[in-house]
Amino acid sequence: MNHGKQLRLFLPDGSASGPRYYELVNWTGQAVLMPVSRIKDLVSGEWPEFERPGVYLVRGESQEGHHCAYIGESENVAKRVQGHPATLGFDVTELLLFSSKDDNLTKSHVLWLESALIELATYAKRIKLTNSTAPITKALSKAELATMLEFLENLKLVAQTAGFHFLERAKVRSTGAVPVAQFYIQKQKQDLKAQAMQSDEGFVILAGSRASGKVTETLGKGYALQREELIEQGVMKLEPDGNYVFTSDALFTSPSAAAAIVSGYPSSGPAMWKDERGVSLGELLERSKGSEV
Structure with a gap:
């Protein structure tokens, strides 16, 4: 059974076209959606929340007009994404970065999250993923795996809310008071x-x-x-x-x-x-x- 969740959105510029900061109540994760034109803001000292371990989603378009995406991880996601607009082989339009508020995400955790996200996007088949290969990760303990599975579910919810819909296949609602025709x-x-x-x-x-x-x-x-x-x-x-x-x-x-x-x-x-x-x-x-x- 799905329960309602409270999502908080902060607009630092007071503008919907600028950076957007997301957090869920009672979740240690946090996210920022950054237009590519503002990517340098991430390493200017304004966003220390993301100069730490995390994962990120990049999307844009190829020269032919195809929608493209890239998924990555780093021990400093704000610094890691700086070179991507020039190296990914497609025109980057925006980036979505995730980290943890409590500094409990380790290198093993973000590698696992990166691998899981690539697997989800590959299975969903909703966008051209430019990652060449999926990373090889070591197994997590049962406790850590349970924590990362919960983190991943919340991450997907925030990503979809931010417009990154390529992590799940299209859902057809088949339950409810009125049957779907x-x-x-x-x-x-x-x-x-x-x-x-x-x-x-x-x-x-x-x-x-x-x-x-x-x-x-x-x-x-x-x-x-x-x-x-x-x-x-x-x-x-x-x-x-x-x-x-x-x-x-x-x-x-x-x-x-x-x-x-x-x-x-x-x-x-x-x-x-x-x-x-x-x-x-x-x-x-x-x-x-x-x-x-």
Whole structure:
């Protein structure tokens, strides 16, 4: 059972575009989200909280427009990240650093956390991870392992709150007072059938769905890049008939984005996605709107 948690956010500049400091009540961890333009602030003496052992997440975009990330650790995370914007091979946009308030994180702990985070991001397949290999870590004692597992869960929660969603696979909410509806796109001539569900994060195409192997010139550059990323990550796998199959659930920002990826051309999600009765998502939304009125 999940319990509510209190998250504290501090804006040192009083601006949402500047550094953001996060902490959870009753958690020894702490985090700071730093725009790459302010990376030197971390070693200016303003952030001594992060001139200590910890782990960090870096994200940005490649020259081709693909979303990229890197995960690392150090005994001084503030100093360690200083050279990354020039060496990671992609344009860094922001960094998220984690450390402990009580100085109890050791080198073994942060190595374990780094390895666990790389494993989570690799399994989630939501972003291109540029780490070449996962670090080899020594085993922790049972007590230390229990502590680090709890630390990792809180770290993931803060990371997701800060917009770093690539540590977990897309979740489809299947419990609650109102069942989550399933929607379909079916094109018999192209042998396509995709299944999707709405979630708290967006619109999720389910594993086993089939997408067109052909992409038209009218498909937007953003959607084309997204398809390339999904193929590169192994989320979309080429089949012998030339179409693609989703090997795992995939999250999209909207029904239209999901429909465009499936069909290979610009598509209206509310019109294309239909429930098992053949009623479109758009019509269901209109009915819901009328009921509220």
